[in-house]
Amino acid sequence: MGVEIYSHAELAREDPRLADRVRLPLVPTPRAGPTERTLEDRGMVLHAVYPVMDADGRVSALLEGGVLLNGNLAFVDAIRDLVYGPGSLPEGGIGTVTVLLDDVRIATNVELEPGVRAVGTRVSAAVREQVLERGEPWSNRAFVVNDWYIAAYEPITDVRGERVGMLYAGFLEAPFKNDYQDTLAVLLLMFALALVFAAWLAVAGAGSIFKPIETLTAVVRATQAGQHVRIGPVGARDEVGELARQFDAMLDLLEERNRQIRQAADGLEQTVEARTEELRRKNRELEGTIRTLHETRQQLVTAEKFAALGKLSAGIAHEINNPTAILLGNLELLVQELGEAARPAQGEIELMYEQIERINTLVKNLLNYARPAEYAARLDTADLGNVLERAGTLSRHLAGKAGVRVSVAHRARTPVRINTSELQQVLMNLVINAIQAQPGGGVVEVTSDDWDDRGVVIGVRDEGSGIPSEQLAKVFDPFFTTKDQEGGTGLGLAISYGLVRRTGGHITVDSEVGRGTLFQVWLPREPRTEEAGESWLNLFG
Numbered sequence: 001m002g003v004e005i006y007s008h009a010e011l012a013r014e015d016p017r018l019a020d021r022v023r024l025p026l027v028p029t030p031r032a033g034p035t036e037r038t039l040e041d042r043g044m045v046l047h048a049v050y051p052v053m054d055a056d057g058r059v060s061a062l063l064e065g066g067v068l069l070n071g072n073l074a075f076v077d078a079i080r081d082l083v084y085g086p087g088s089l090p091e092g093g094i095g096t097v098t099v100l101l102d103d104v105r106i107a108t109n110v111e112l113e114p115g116v117r118a119v120g121t122r123v124s125a126a127v128r129e130q131v132l133e134r135g136e137p138w139s140n141r142a143f144v145v146n147d148w149y150i151a152a153y154e155p156i157t158d159v160r161g162e163r164v165g166m167l168y169a170g171f172l173e174a175p176f177k178n179d180y181q182d183t184l185a186v187l188l189l190m191f192a193l194a195l196v197f198a199a200w201l202a203v204a205g206a207g208s209i210f211k212p213i214e215t216l217t218a219v220v221r222a223t224q225a226g227q228h229v230r231i232g233p234v235g236a237r238d239e240v241g242e243l244a245r246q247f248d249a250m251l252d253l254l255e256e257r258n259r260q261i262r263q264a265a266d267g268l269e270q271t272v273e274a275r276t277e278e279l280r281r282k283n284r285e286l287e288g289t290i291r292t293l294h295e296t297r298q299q300l301v302t303a304e305k306f307a308a309l310g311k312l313s314a315g316i317a318h319e320i321n322n323p324t325a326i327l328l329g330n331l332e333l334l335v336q337e338l339g340e341a342a343r344p345a346q347g348e349i350e351l352m353y354e355q356i357e358r359i360n361t362l363v364k365n366l367l368n369y370a371r372p373a374e375y376a377a378r379l380d381t382a383d384l385g386n387v388l389e390r391a392g393t394l395s396r397h398l399a400g401k402a403g404v405r406v407s408v409a410h411r412a413r414t415p416v417r418i419n420t421s422e423l424q425q426v427l428m429n430l431v432i433n434a435i436q437a438q439p440g441g442g443v444v445e446v447t448s449d450d451w452d453d454r455g456v457v458i459g460v461r462d463e464g465s466g467i468p469s470e471q472l473a474k475v476f477d478p479f480f481t482t483k484d485q486e487g488g489t490g491l492g493l494a495i496s497y498g499l500v501r502r503t504g505g506h507i508t509v510d511s512e513v514g515r516g517t518l519f520q521v522w523l524p525r526e527p528r529t530e531e532a533g534e535s536w537l538n539l540f541g
Contacts, residue, residue, distance in 0.1 A: 044069045044101045044156075044165055069099050070106040071119060080109055083169060093175040096149065098168035099156075103128040108168075110145050118145045123153070123166070131155050131166050141173060148173040216244060223251065324359050331356070355394075361421055379417045379527060384448050384456060385410040387420065391427045391446060395435060403441030406431065412448040412456040416523045418503050423523075426496040426507075430460040430519045433492065437464030437517065455505070455524040466513040475509055504528030 045066040052061035069075060076097045084095030098108035103123050110118045122128075130138045131153045142151040151170035155163045222229040230248050331352060335342050342349060392408045399406050427446070434444040442463035451457045467475065474480045476497040493507075500507050504524045511517035 042101060044099065044106060047159070070101070072099075072107045073109065073117060075099070076107045076109050079169075084171065089171055090175040090179055094172040096144070096168075096170055096172075098166075100166040100168060102165060103132060106165075112145060121145055123168075127153055127166075132163050135163055142170070144168075144170060150176070216247060219247070219251075228255075320359060320363050324356050324363075328353075328356050358421060358424070362425060379419055381415050382418050382420045382423055384412055384416070384458070387424055387427060388446055388448060388458070390424065391431050394428060395431045395444075398432065399435050399444065402435050402439055404435050404438055404444055405442075406435075406444045406446065409445070409447045412450050412458075414450045414453070414456050414525060416455050417526055418523060419499075422499045426499050426521060427458065427460070429492040429496045430521070434460050434462035434464070434517070434519075437462045451522060455522065458521040458523070459518060460520075461516060461518045463516045466515055466517055467509070467511040468513060472509060472511060476507070502527070 045068050047066040048064070050063040050065075051059045052063055054060040067075065076099060080095050080097045083097065084093075089095055096108065096110045098105050098110060100106065100123065105119055105121050105123075108118055112118045112121070124142070127138050127142070130136050132155060135155050137155075138151075138153040140151065142149055144151055149170040150173050151168060153166045153168050156165040156167055158164045219229050230251060232248070331349070335349060388408045388410050392406045395406055431444060431446060438444075445459070445461040447459045447461075449457055449459070476493050480494075497507050500521055500523070504527050505522050508520045508522070509517065510520075
């Protein structure tokens, strides 16, 4: 049995009906070989010759037959059903078989469209070259007529061994691709679930590991704080559990050693106490002598300061009271002379009255500082926002001349009781100092913030040259000043410090050379009455 190629004339001699099945139209399809070639009037026949034996076993005749494969759809369908039986392909899979004469499909179950077989279509040039011209099988992913198939081609040779066609078998790729994608999606989902589960296991495992360690850390911190704390029973039998038990044992041993050390220290202290009693007595006598000398020295220093303050107070009272009295009288006369014409400037006039009265009050306070026992300041709930704004207003002229901008930010909400005039004086001293500290211009920030729930803190920050560290300890000393050439007296900060100290507050200073200085006034909610009568000795000492 073999394959032979018959011409149209040869088939017509055998059976005219066979000849009609040979002529096939060439159908151009995507990805096919060149269509300029024409199909010869040929037919592929599956040819068989069978010997007929006589009674003596000799060949007496030959039985010859053949099956024309051109247009033989039953032949390729039978092969397809044999190769792709039930269950051999996934759901939606299509198996196909094709017999090709040269590179033209002469019998196939590949369809151009539903119900129309792709007889007469050609294969691609690559398949033709490999299978027909080189005689090599071709197996790969291929575009067959109108879809992608997993395809295989084998050359068909005739009885003389010449390649005359190809046999194709393949199945639709799409169902396998869909199954691959579905399987890949399931695998990815399973992998994600496995990752989530592994993460959960890791977190749970880490918790079981770190919880004893956290407990151990808490016990260490409590022990450092002097508390008697232990980890206690631990159910875990691993290394961490053993570490916890050994740590508790170590703490018990350490506590026992500490107890023994305290006992030894107590005994040693008693011994030392007994042997140094005489030394203590001598030290007490020496301390008493030193204290007496120190008190005497302080009294002398205080007396000198009081003397200087008395002279200064008398001079200030004489030099300031007279000009202020003249100013006040002339201002009253000016108001009387102007009459209704002074009404547009009524606010400024009242401000001048207030400032003259403030000068008088400052003079009186300065004199009263020399008589602390007679001093009694009137306390009220200060309007800090108004105090800060007035400080900015009153210093505006001086700041403008120096090219300095005064910024006010009031954020405190805690009420404080203090003498408002004295607080205004303290704040003006600090603001003026800050302006004078930056003659080349800059910014002075005046702020107020809550001091926890204890009171408020007022800050005055400048961008000046700063105060050297060796002078910071002296800035609140009376008569200490760095403004000798500007006529500074060195009393501004000392008086301000005394005013604040009498309310139970204090002033701090933080400065860095070349970057500026920050003064902060710390005011309690309520003044401390035990400090209200603080004297110059306490103030300056």
